[in-house]
Each structure stands twice: as structure tokens, then as C-alpha cells.
Amino acid sequence: MATGEKFANALRAMGQLGISSKVVEPVLERLLQVCEGKWEHIEAGNYQLLAEAIFEDGGEGDIKNDLDDDGTEPPLKKLHLGHDRDSSVPSKMEGQKYNLDHQDNKSNLYSQRKQKRHQKNLDLSNVSSADPIQSSERISDVGRTTQAIKPSTSSHAMENYMAFNTHEMPKSNGEKKAANKPSVGAQAPVAFSGLQGPSESSNAGFRSHGTGDSRQQAALGPTQLRRVKDISKGLENVPISLIYESNSETLPRFFYARNNVAYQSAYVHVSYARISDEDSCSGCVKNCLLRQVPCACARETGGEFAYTPQGLLKEDFLETCISMSQNPAEKHLFYCEVCPLERNKNESKPEPCKGHLLRKFIKECWTKCGCSLRCGNRIVQRGITRRLEVFVTRGGKGWGLRTLEELPKGSFVCEYVGEILTNTELYERNASSKSNERHTYPVLLDSDWGSEGILKDEEALCLDATFYGNCARFINHRCQDANLIEIPVQIETPDRHYYHLAFFTKRVVNAMEELTWDYAIDFDDEDHPVKAFECTCGSEFCRDKRRKAG
Numbered sequence: 347m348a349t350g351e352k353f354a355n356a357l358r359a360m361g362q363l364g365i366s367s368k369v370v371e372p373v374l375e376r377l378l379q380v381c382e383g384k385w386e387h388i389e390a391g392n393y394q395l396l397a398e399a400i401f402e403d404g405g406e407g408d409i410k411n412d413l414d415d416d417g418t419e420p421p422l423k424k425l426h427l428g429h430d431r432d433s434s435v436p437s438k439m440e441g442q443k444y445n446l447d448h449q450d451n452k453s454n455l456y457s458q459r460k461q462k463r464h465q466k467n468l469d470l471s472n473v474s475s476a477d478p479i480q481s482s483e484r485i486s487d488v489g490r491t492t493q494a495i496k497p498s499t500s501s502h503a504m505e506n507y508m509a510f511n512t513h514e515m516p517k518s519n520g521e522k523k524a525a526n527k528p529s530v531g532a533q534a535p536v537a538f539s540g541l542q543g544p545s546e547s548s549n550a551g552f553r554s555h556g557t558g559d560s561r562q563q564a565a566l567g568p569t570q571l572r573r574v575k576d577i578s579k580g581l582e583n584v585p586i587s588l589i590y591e592s593n594s595e596t597l598p599r600f601f602y603a604r605n606n607v608a609y610q611s612a613y614v615h616v617s618y619a620r621i622s623d624e625d626s627c628s629g630c631v632k633n634c635l636l637r638q639v640p641c642a643c644a645r646e647t648g649g650e651f652a653y654t655p656q657g658l659l660k661e662d663f664l665e666t667c668i669s670m671s672q673n674p675a676e677k678h679l680f681y682c683e684v685c686p687l688e689r690n691k692n693e694s695k696p697e698p699c700k701g702h703l704l705r706k707f708i709k710e711c712w713t714k715c716g717c718s719l720r721c722g723n724r725i726v727q728r729g730i731t732r733r734l735e736v737f738v739t740r741g742g743k744g745w746g747l748r749t750l751e752e753l754p755k756g757s758f759v760c761e762y763v764g765e766i767l768t769n770t771e772l773y774e775r776n777a778s779s780k781s782n783e784r785h786t787y788p789v790l791l792d793s794d795w796g797s798e799g800i801l802k803d804e805e806a807l808c809l810d811a812t813f814y815g816n817c818a819r820f821i822n823h824r825c826q827d828a829n830l831i832e833i834p835v836q837i838e839t840p841d842r843h844y845y846h847l848a849f850f851t852k853r854v855v856n857a858m859e860e861l862t863w864d865y866a867i868d869f870d871d872e873d874h875p876v877k878a879f880e881c882t883c884g885s886e887f888c889r890d891k892r893r894k895a896g
């Protein structure tokens with residue numbers, strides 16, 4: 347058969363699975379190179395290798411969207427590397443190892459997938475009913491309450507948390523209490539007990555950060571691609587899916603929260619009395635962006651709104667923010683008189699402040715404003731509108747977040763949600779965390795620390811998404827050329843100790859691209875509350891010298 351015909355057959359076969367030729371072609375070309383033109387490898391098992399390569403390439407959007415229909419589709423069988431893997435697979439394919447014994451399953455599965463669209467499937471029903479990602483009960487969202495409330499340790503949500511979490515959970519009185527061992531109760535993830543922590547040898551280049559047990563893995567049989575349809579369990583406007591391979595990454599354990607929640611001592615005082623009439627636009631109606639003369643809420647951004655009527659960040663504003671964070675001039679840095687970070691390290695003799703970036707703020711309209719909730723100056727407060735997905739990254743970064751749709755430059759993606767802690771609380775959390783957690787989830791809210799002299803402890807705040815957070819907790823770091831930028835947003839409180847940290851795209855981001863932001867980590871600062879890690883961002887601008895040296 348001529349190569350062209352073989353090519354066409356491959357496209358047709360993938361087309362029957364609902365994968366467009368646009369997605370297939372580049373992968374097929376690469377695969378042909380890797381297989382040194384040996385079509386028999388590619389054609390084997392009804393194009394098993396090709397389908398797998400498409401999954402690995404992240405170009406499986408069509409299939410996954412299909413799976414999304416009702417969340418009850420059969421898991422896609424992945425063929426795992428095993429003792430019986432075909433030794434004739436070219437050595438260059440070592441990263442993607444397949445058990446060709448299962449070659450018939452794929453075609454069957456895909457056709458079953460269409461037939462069984464509404465048929466309950468055991469594996470996926472397990473995922474949705476017993477996944478360890480717990481939706482947080484709506485505990486005191488900042489913005490809905492007028493005082494900071496700590497998570498209630500007697501809440502049902504907390505019980506669920508305790509059932510799954512092996513971290514130490516800080517108690518309200520500042521002491522630490524060892525969390526229960528995972529229990530097999532009504533809420534326990536029985537179905538997941540075998541999915542924890544594969545060994546490094548699991549296929550598809552995934553790396554585990556769990557405790558490996560090859561016996562568990564063997565008992566599970568072939569690796570399956572699974573999907574949790576919505577880790578927010580309806581809290582967000584759009585579902586946030588999570589895709590993973592059974593036998594791969596340990597599933598994340600945290601409570602999904604849509605809004606920040608004050609942990610204990612953080613001073614987050616929201617009240618109408620504190621918002622002056624001059625700082626709101628009670629005279630506005632409908633959409634402030636349509637006014638000829640911008641209202642008071644645009645004052646913060648130089649008398650012009652930061653958003654376009656299309657809901658994107660204005661080019662000028664975005665570019666200024668990008669340049670300030672990438673190449674900060676001296677005037678964009680400020681040095682605290684007594685830095686809260688240094689004070690935690692040595693209260694009696696704090697070291698000089700290492701500096702903080704003075705960022706530009708966006709101010710959104712809020713409840714004292716006369717405009718409607720659909721006003722164009724209310725983007726971040728309306729929440730996530732883009733289709734996002736949590737997935738397992740390559741290169742040892744763990745989980746990551748990607749977009750399932752193309753995002754124009756200046757799009758709002760999501761805000762960073764977590765518990766609001768004082769820096770002392772974070773410092774104590776870090777110090778008392780006896781485990782060597784691989785991933786950490788704090789960000790400092792330090793964009794305005796310079797404006798008020800010496801900050802009290804309860805005013806020097808950060809967000810910690812370790813226990814409570816939204817999908818932003820999965821966004822990985824990339825040095826300098828990340829595709830997202832974080833921008834502080836003032837919504838319900840005029841002081842700048844507490845604000846929302848919102849992510850916007852710095853450029854057009856393609857569907858299926860991983861979303862990244864520059865954590866602005868000093869990789870040499872061992873004592874910083876946001877712990878440095880060995881960076882594998884892959885950027886040519888990577889600042890981690892250890893990595894470069896290695």
C-alpha cells in the first residue's frame with residue numbers, strides 16, 4: 347500500500363474516534379520518524395500507538411470533550427508497560443511503552459463508547475462519587491460576610507477533610523493536630539485506595555509523588571485514562587475537569603473553595619462604612635464601561651478602566667504590568683521599614699527587607715456602586731468562565747492546569763484562592779510541617795506593603811491553598827516567559843492588605859496549553875516562606891542556577 351494511502355487510513359481510523367486530522371497529522375509525522383517509517387508499528391492494534399501518542403501529546407481534546415457529555419463514558423484503556431510488552435517497539439519509544447496484548451480493546455472501547463453513552467460505568471462513577479477532591483462547604487466566603495471566620499473544625503467539610511488528609515491540620519487555637527488516617531467510611535475514597543502512588547516506572551512519562559507499590563499497580567491491570575468531570579462540584583460557573591491515568595499521580599487532596607477564607611488572625615474587614623462614596627459609583631447604572639466619562643472606579647487605573655468592553659485587559663495596562671514585573675525599575679520596588687518576613691525569622695533583630703514589587707492594582711465596582719452585576723468593570727468577581735483542566739505534567743512538576751479553549755491576550759483566567767493567613771501563621775505552618783511535602787501553595791499578598799510604614803502582623807497577609815483552594819493551586823511556575831501574569835484586584839475592601847490575586851493571559855494561549863505564571867522565586871533564598879524547588883520550567887530564561895549547573 348502506498349504511503350499516502352496508509353496516511354489516509356490512519357487519519358480515517360482516528361477520525362472514527364472523533365479526532366480531527368489537524369490533531370492527528372503532526373503526531374503521526376513525529377511517530378513515523380520515531381518508528382523509522384515502520385508502518386506496522388503504527389497500524390498494529392487499530393493504530394494503538396498513534397492513539398496513545400495523541401493522548402500523550404495533549405491533543406486529545408476531541409475525545410475528552412466527547413467524554414464530557416455525561417461523565418459516564420468508559421475509561422479509555424491505556425496499554426501499560428509490562429513484562430509482556432512487545433520487544434519490537436523501537437527503542438526510541440521507551441518513554442511510551444505499550445502492552446500490545448490489549449490491542450483489540452481500543453477499537454472495541456471506542457465503539458462501545460458511542461453505544462454506551464448513557465450507560466453507567468463503574469470506573470467513572472467511582473471517580474465522581476468517591477473522589478478525594480472535596481468540595482468545600484460554603485464557609486464564610488470573603489465578600490459575602492463582614493467578618494473573617496476560620497474554618498469550623500466541627501463542620502462536615504472538615505470531617506471529610508480529615509478522612510482524606512494525612513497532613514497535620516492546624517487547629518483554631520494555633521496548635522497542630524495530627525489528622526486521622528484515611529478511613530473507609532461513607533465519604534472515604536475506597537475506590538481510590540489502590541490508585542495512590544505508582545512507582546517511577548509507570549508509563550507515559552508520568553512521575554509519582556506518592557508512595558509506590560508495584561503490587562497495587564499489578565493488581566490494577568492496564569492503566570486507564572480517567573476523568574473527574576468537575577472538581578469544583580458545581581461551585582464554579584463552568585466545570586473544572588481533572589484528567590489522570592490510574593496508576594499514575596497521587597490524586598490531589600484539598601477542599602475546593604471558590605472564595606478566599608480567612609484562617610484566623612488575618613485582618614480582613616469588609617464593611618460598607620469603610621468604602622467611601624468617592625470610591626464607588628452609586629450614580630452609575632448598568633455598564634460603567636459605556637459611560638462617556640469614566641466613573642470614580644476608574645480612578646485607580648489612571649481615569650480609564652482596565653478592561654475593554656469585550657472583557658479583556660487593555661493592551662497598554664497589560665503591557666505596563668508585564669514590563670513592571672519582568673524588568674522592575676528601582677521605583678517599582680519598595681523596601682519595608684521592618685519587613686514582616688524578616689521579623690518572623692528574627693523578631694528582635696530583623697534583617698533588612700529584600701524588597702517587594704509594587705504592582706498596579708485594578709479596582710472593580712462593587713455593592714456600593716449603582717451599576718449592574720453585568721457591568722464590564724466586574725470581571726474577576728464573576729469568577730471563572732473559561733474551560734480549564736487539571737492534568738499531570740511532565741518533567742516532575744506534578745499536576746498542572748491547562749486551558750481547553752483558546753484564550754485571547756488579556757483574558758481573565760482565574761484568581762488564586764486559598765486561606766488568608768498572616769505571615770506569622772504561614773511561618774508557623776511551614777515550621778511545624780514535619781513532612782517534606784513536595785509541593786507548597788502559598789503566595790504573599792505583598793503588593794502594597796510599602797505604603798503604610800510598619801505593618802502589624804495581622805495586616806501582612808498571604809494566601810495558602812494547601813488545604814482550601816481553587817484550580818489556581820495547580821498552576822506551575824515558569825521563569826519569565828510564563829503565559830499568565832498575576833494582578834492585584836481590589837473589590838470589597840479599600841485597604842490593600844487584602845486583595846484578590848487574579849491571573850490574566852500575557853498573550854494568546856492555545857487550547858491544551860499548560861497555564862504558567864512566574865512565582866518570582868529567589869531560588870537562592872532558602873528561608874523564604876514560599877519554598878523554592880528545583881525548577882524544571884524548561885524556559886530559556888530559567889533562573890534556577892542549580893538546575894543550569896546540573
Ligand SMILES: C[S@@+](CC[C@H](N)C(=O)[O-])C[C@H]1O[C@@H](n2cnc3c(N)ncnc32)[C@H](O)[C@@H]1O
Nearest residue numbers: 743744745784785786819820822823881882883
Ligand atoms: C502551587 S503548586 C503547583 C501545583 C503542583 N504542581 C501540584 O502538583 O499540586 C507549586 C508546586 O509545584 C511544583 N512546581 C511548580 N512549578 C515548578 C517548576 N517549574 N519546576 C518544578 N516544580 C514545580 C513545586 O513542587 C511547587 O512547590
